[in-house]
Amino acid sequence: GQQVMQIPQYQHVQEGEDFTTYCNSSTTLSNIQWYKQRPGGHPVFLIQLVKSGEVKKQKRLTFQFGEAKKNSSLHITATQTTDVGTYFCAVQGSNDYKLSFGAGTTVTVRA
Amino acid sequence: GAVVSQHPSWVICKSGTSVKIECRSLDFQATTMFWYRQFPKQSLMLMATSNEGSKATYEQGVEKDKFLINHASLTLSTLTVTSAHPEDSSFYICSARDPRDYVYEQYFGPGTRLTVT
Numbered sequence: 001g002q003q004v005m006q007i008p009q010y011q012h013v014q015e016g017e018d019f020t021t022y023c024n025s026s027t028t029l030s031n032i033q034w035y036k037q038r039p040g041g042h043p044v045f046l047i048q049l050v051k052s053g054e055v056k057k058q059k060r061l062t063f064q065f066g067e068a069k070k071n072s073s074l075h076i077t078a079t080q081t082t083d084v085g086t087y088f089c090a091v092q093g094s095n096d097y098k099l100s101f102g103a104g105t106t107v108t109v110r111a
Numbered sequence: 112g113a114v115v116s117q118h119p120s121w122v123i124c125k126s127g128t129s130v131k132i133e134c135r136s137l138d139f140q141a142t143t144m145f146w147y148r149q150f151p152k153q154s155l156m157l158m159a160t161s162n163e164g165s166k167a168t169y170e171q172g173v174e175k176d177k178f179l180i181n182h183a184s185l186t187l188s189t190l191t192v193t194s195a196h197p198e199d200s201s202f203y204i205c206s207a208r209d210p211r212d213y214v215y216e217q218y219f220g221p222g223t224r225l226t227v228t
Contacts, residue, residue, distance in 0.1 A: 042204055043155065045216040088154065092215055097143065097208055099217060101154045
């Protein structure tokens with residue numbers, strides 16, 4: 001599957017601040033998905049992006065897909081303690097639906 | 112959204128024994144399910160694709176004789192870890208896609224934490 005690099009690996013955020021996690025590829029991606037995994041839990045689907053330059057928002061979360069479809073970002077504003085967890089980007093195979101996950105960004109929040 | 116269940120949620124077994132993990136799609140039929148393994152503080156690694164009525168396809172480096180997969184019905188896939196060893200201790204998660212969904216979201220089971228002593 002297509003490989004994606006995700007940075008940073010860890011993000012320590014003060015409650016109320018914003019942060020961004022990035023997902024990069026050396027090749028053009030057909031799609032990018034984002035998942036959130038709470039500590040001790042399983043991944044939960046957040047969003048899928050497929051179009052060049054696409055931007056989608058979910059409340060305080062903003063997802064972007066780069067113009068060249070080689071990178072994506074997740075920006076969270078006004079971080080809350082409920083945002084704690086690991087955020088993964090993943091690429092899904094067009095024909096086989098296999099998911100290739102990035103390494104994930106683990107977010108901790110300081111109250 | 113669709114629901115995927117796994118059983119058991121955790122299991123402890125002795126080295127050399129076999130463990131079976133079940134993955135069920137509760138409210139949809141899944142011709143394809145996926146099995147992942149996740150070590151602590153690491154990402155999910157796809158182990159194999161489980162295909163209903165046919166053989167599973169394994170990712171490179173995954174021993175098919177050690178990780179037996181059976182997809183006997185449209186709602187059930189099982190993963191059997193044979194002759195388990197401590198290095199097999201991990202978090203095993205299955206996922207499935209609801210073919211009725213327009214968006215290619217995958218639904219994950221809650222995971223099974225395996226500890227081999």
